[in-house]
Amino acid sequence: MQPLTVYLSGEIHTDWRTQVARGAEAEGLDIEFTMPVTDHEASDDCGVAILGGEETPFWKDHKGAKLNAIRTRTLIESADIVVVRFGDKYKQWNAAFDAGYAAALNTPLIVLHDPALTHALKEVDAASLAVAETPAQVVEILRYVQRGELRRAG
Numbered sequence: 001m002q003p004l005t006v007y008l009s010g011e012i013h014t015d016w017r018t019q020v021a022r023g024a025e026a027e028g029l030d031i032e033f034t035m036p037v038t039d040h041e042a043s044d045d046c047g048v049a050i051l052g053g054e055e056t057p058f059w060k061d062h063k064g065a066k067l068n069a070i071r072t073r074t075l076i077e078s079a080d081i082v083v084v085r086f087g088d089k090y091k092q093w094n095a096a097f098d099a100g101y102a103a104a105l106n107t108p109l110i111v112l113h114d115p116a117l118t119h120a121l122k123e124v125d126a127a128s129l130a131v132a133e134t135p136a137q138v139v140e141i142l143r144y145v146q147r148g149e150l151r152r153a154g
Contacts, residue, residue: 001146003030007079007102009072010095011087012038016112016135020083023139029146034075036068036094043068068094076102081145083138084128086113086121096124103127112138 008017017035024031037043047054047063054060072094076082082102084095102109111128112135113121125131132138144150 001030003032004080004142004146005032005034005078006142007075007082007098008033008035008085009076009082009098010085010092010112012036012040013087013089016085019135020138020142023136024142027139027143029139029142031142031146034079036072036075072098073101076107077105079107081108081110081142083110083112084124086111086117086124088114088117099124099127110138110141 008020017033017038021033024033037046044061044064046067047065048060050067051063054063076098079102082098084099084102086092086095099109099111109128110130110132111121111125112132115133118125118131130141132141140151
């Protein structure tokens with residue numbers, strides 16, 4: 001079994017990352033999970049906290065976005081697989097960027113979203129190698145990728 005590094009990107013308002021990590025652990029998979037900073041305040045304020053204040057919200061956001069991009073790009077570039085979750089309540093523009101970046105790097109991409117978003121995300125889905133609807137399906141994909149085994153019924 002070859003260890004994998006899996007970057008978990010996208011929606012931060014549910015516990016999907018925890019479900020995937022716990023599911024992989026329960027399966028005994030050898031996976032290191034990485035992810036963006038999911039603390040809104042820390043993510044938004046990192047630029048001014050490290051590089052100094054700004055007079056306008058635009059430049060504050062600009063600094064934070066640049067520092068977050070360093071982290072995100074570094075982690076995506078070192079990932080074996082990228083999983084991007086799109087939620088239905090918020091527009092995750094950064095998740096769309098992450099999906100496109102992973103696809104451009106030819107990093108295997110798994111997209112996770114509810115069936116109601118299939119039409120809206122058709123281009124993102126087309127760039128992925130798998131489209132899952134639940135965190136459990138993501139775990140099953142990772143299990144198959146790492147072990148080459150299918151779970152057999154009965």
